Amino acid sequence: MHDDAKPLLAGRRCLRTRHISSTCTACVDICPEEALVLKEKRLLFAASRCTGCGACTSVCPEDALIAPAFTSKALEDALRREAPQGRIVFAAPNAGATGKKILLPSLLHLSVDWILLAVALGAKEIGLLYAPGSVDEEKLSVITNRIEIVRKICAELHLPLELETLRGAPKVDAGRRRFFSRLGAALEPREASSPQTQEARSRIAKTLLEEPFVRVPDSRLRLIHALKRLLEKSGKADSREAAKLFSAPRIDAAKCSGCALCPAVSPTGALQSQGEGGTLRLLLNAGACTGCRLCADICFMNAVTLYEAASLEEIFPTPAKTLFSRKNDPRAFDTWEDKLSGLINAPVYRT
Numbered sequence: 001m002h003d004d005a006k007p008l009l010a011g012r013r014c015l016r017t018r019h020i021s022s023t024c025t026a027c028v029d030i031c032p033e034e035a036l037v038l039k040e041k042r043l044l045f046a047a048s049r050c051t052g053c054g055a056c057t058s059v060c061p062e063d064a065l066i067a068p069a070f071t072s073k074a075l076e077d078a079l080r081r082e083a084p085q086g087r088i089v090f091a092a093p094n095a096g097a098t099g100k101k102i103l104l105p106s107l108l109h110l111s112v113d114w115i116l117l118a119v120a121l122g123a124k125e126i127g128l129l130y131a132p133g134s135v136d137e138e139k140l141s142v143i144t145n146r147i148e149i150v151r152k153i154c155a156e157l158h159l160p161l162e163l164e165t166l167r168g169a170p171k172v173d174a175g176r177r178r179f180f181s182r183l184g185a186a187l188e189p190r191e192a193s194s195p196q197t198q199e200a201r202s203r204i205a206k207t208l209l210e211e212p213f214v215r216v217p218d219s220r221l222r223l224i225h226a227l228k229r230l231l232e233k234s235g236k237a238d239s240r241e242a243a244k245l246f247s248a249p250r251i252d253a254a255k256c257s258g259c260a261l262c263p264a265v266s267p268t269g270a271l272q273s274q275g276e277g278g279t280l281r282l283l284l285n286a287g288a289c290t291g292c293r294l295c296a297d298i299c300f301m302n303a304v305t306l307y308e309a310a311s312l313e314e315i316f317p318t319p320a321k322t323l324f325s326r327k328n329d330p331r332a333f334d335t336w337e338d339k340l341s342g343l344i345n346a347p348v349y350r351t
Contacts, residue, residue, distance in 0.1 A: 013064035054109030083121035095168030113223035120229035157234035255303035283320035
């Protein structure tokens with residue numbers, strides 16, 4: 001397969017790279033070709049197995065997998081062009097689609113934030129057309145689950161939406177084609193990326209080196225933007241059932257040692273710490289929380305858990321609210337370096 005369709009792994013964004021305690025397996029679990037594997041708790045990408053379906057790019061909570069040949073800008077431009085007309089059909093390759101459609105590498109590329117953005121931009125009917133025997137049919141439960149999430153949100157906000165999956169009638173046997181594509185990828189040397197994709201990869205690599213280490217992923221910003229527009233359309237101030245689809249951390253005061261490790265490793269800055277007048281405060285900006293679970297994974301006291309947010313407004317970027325507050329605990333240290341140093345009985349230096 002041509003390298004153009006294959007994603008780029010942005011290692012410094014990956015939760016597995018950021019902390020060895022991370023339990024994230026989102027991309028590994030969804031990859032239909034086992035092109036993404038974990039070895040010694042590190043994520044490895046077997047490019048020769050990748051078919052470029054884009055499934056991994058839609059589930060990564062930190063946007064660590066990027067598709068250079070199918071950019072977010074291209075999809076957003078297509079949505080802004082087609083959504084105001086009221087109906088959009090997203091089609092996978094070889095689905096036998098006719099008429100106007102937005103072609104995707106796979107329907108698995110379409111995450112909840114993209115579907116919500118389509119609705120926010122004016123789409124009232126959305127069709128998802130897949131090919132029999134394709135990866136989309138194998139992972140149809142993933143697609144229908146995303147549909148249900150969008151449907152619940154729109155129902156809570158009293159916004160009309162018809163959303164359905166459609167089984168296409170391809171001119172080729174998609175299952176047979178996929179088998180031979182896999183076989184060819186295994187037997188033939190990989191083709192080089194096109195000059196356009198090589199340029200895109202270089203641009204992405206440069207951006208990754210320059211971007212802040214702590215950042216809110218584009219997919220999260222897109223979700224927040226779409227939800228704000230939908231709330232403005234509905235005029236409904238609160239939606240508790242729809243909000244249960246989103247997570248935020250909770251801290252058990254009885255277990256927390258006050259080490260402040262969780263805000264130190266937060267990849268989006270959703271958790272922050274403040275120490276004033278002998279009091280430790282942990283703050284939460286729920287709008288920046290992607291539910292990556294890293295705060296819970298690294299907590300050696302098992303004091304952090306994820307729960308369902310109480311309202312849609314809670315996940316919007318607002319002044320951070322106090323999640324936890326108390327006088328400094330004698331077990332706590334001023335910084336996470338001090339805490340780690342005490343745990344391993346050796347000096348720790350930030351590099």
